[in-house]
Amino acid sequence: MSPNPQYHVKVLPGDFAIWMFIFAELLVFGVLFITYAVVRSNHVELFNESQLILAKELGLLNTLVLITSSYFVVLAVYAIQRNDSKRCVFWLNAGIITGFIFVLTKSYEFYEKTAQGISLSTNSFYTFYLSMTFFHYMHVILGLIILIAVMLKAKRGGYSLEDHVGVETGASYWHMVDLVWIVLFPLVYLIR
Amino acid sequence: MGTIHATKIWLILIALTFLSYGLSQAGYEGQTFVAVLVLTSFFKGQMIIDHFMMLKTSPLIWRLIVLFWLMIVLVLITMLYFSFG
Numbered sequence: 001m002s003p004n005p006q007y008h009v010k011v012l013p014g015d016f017a018i019w020m021f022i023f024a025e026l027l028v029f030g031v032l033f034i035t036y037a038v039v040r041s042n043h044v045e046l047f048n049e050s051q052l053i054l055a056k057e058l059g060l061l062n063t064l065v066l067i068t069s070s071y072f073v074v075l076a077v078y079a080i081q082r083n084d085s086k087r088c089v090f091w092l093n094a095g096i097i098t099g100f101i102f103v104l105t106k107s108y109e110f111y112e113k114t115a116q117g118i119s120l121s122t123n124s125f126y127t128f129y130l131s132m133t134f135f136h137y138m139h140v141i142l143g144l145i146i147l148i149a150v151m152l153k154a155k156r157g158g159y160s161l162e163d164h165v166g167v168e169t170g171a172s173y174w175h176m177v178d179l180v181w182i183v184l185f186p187l188v189y190l191i192r
Numbered sequence: 193m194g195t196i197h198a199t200k201i202w203l204i205l206i207a208l209t210f211l212s213y214g215l216s217q218a219g220y221e222g223q224t225f226v227a228v229l230v231l232t233s234f235f236k237g238q239m240i241i242d243h244f245m246m247l248k249t250s251p252l253i254w255r256l257i258v259l260f261w262l263m264i265v266l267v268l269i270t271m272l273y274f275s276f277g
Contacts, residue, residue, distance in 0.1 A: 010249060010250055010251050010252075011250065011251075012247075012250045012251065012254055013245070013246045013247075013250065019254065022258075023257065023258075023261075026258065026261045027261075030261055030264070030265045033265050033269060034265065034268050034269065034272075037268065037269045037272040037273065038272060040272070040276075041272050041273075041275065041276035042276075044276055044277050056213065056216065056217070060209065060210075060213045063209050064206060064209060067202065067205045067206060067209065068202070068206075070240065070244050071198060071199075071201075071202040071205075071244070073244075074198045074243075074244050075195060075198065077246075078194070078195055078198070168246075172245055175240055175244045175245045176245070178240055178244070179237055179240045179241065179245070179258075179262075182233055182236045182237050182240060183233055183237065183262070183265060183266070186212055186229045186230075186232070186233050187269065189216075190212055190213070190216040190229055191225075191226055191229050191230075191269075191273065192221045192225075
């Protein structure tokens with residue numbers, strides 16, 4: 001007996017429109033990363049010196065938190081693919097809580113830098129560090145809003161095995177936020 | 193991909209993150225260090241693209257677009273760091 005063809009059709013997870021949005025976001029972040037590297041090439045010593053003041057351990061914590069949050073959201077997608085709404089809500093909540101840990105840690109980092117008198121105009125390294133990480137921080141907040149909306153709908157029983165595009169759409173956006181941080185963390189905090 | 197496979201991917205991502213951080217804390221810098229960090233980021237990014245974003249089981253073109261983005265960004269960063277230190 002031939003297997004069900006439904007399981008062999010390759011489809012893009014989530015809504016098509018979110019992927020257009022994801023590609024646009026990746027393009028913007030890509031331009032920012034390359035611009036950072038270009039500007040750094042003219043101020044290598046300044047960038048290396050300024051980088052030393054960053055709280056690497058907070059960057060590490062945020063990387064672990066974001067990867068873990070993404071993993072929880074993957075488990076939420078698997079749960080709804082098994083028609084298990086209750087478990088889907090559980091893992092979405094776990095993803096949201098870990099996402100909030102990222103926001104809190106990053107907020108503390110911004111507060112700490114501001115208290116040290118560091119601002120966008122301190123030097124070109126901090127212009128990039130603050131603008132790139134704040135831009136990413138805003139994406140994390142948007143991602144959390146999307147995940148909360150998806151979780152609330154899942155809690156009302158709005159998703160099922162047959163209809164869970166919304167869960168995959170929210171998850172795809174959240175993984176994009178994770179993917180961008182995977183490049184941002186070593187670029188700004190570690191590479192020298 | 194099942195839950196166990198996702199857990200394996202998550203553990204590898206965590207391990208690679210600690211590797212990058214550990215090398216940085218050990219005071220490494222220079223071209224070899226840049227190459228290791230860039231390769232680590234590529235592997236981590238590829239795992240997120242293929243397994244978390246589930247693009248490995250999507251039409252090839254979408255997977256290639258995101259992988260190409262990651263590759264271009266990392267190659268240009270590497271070239272700039274190799275050329276200017």
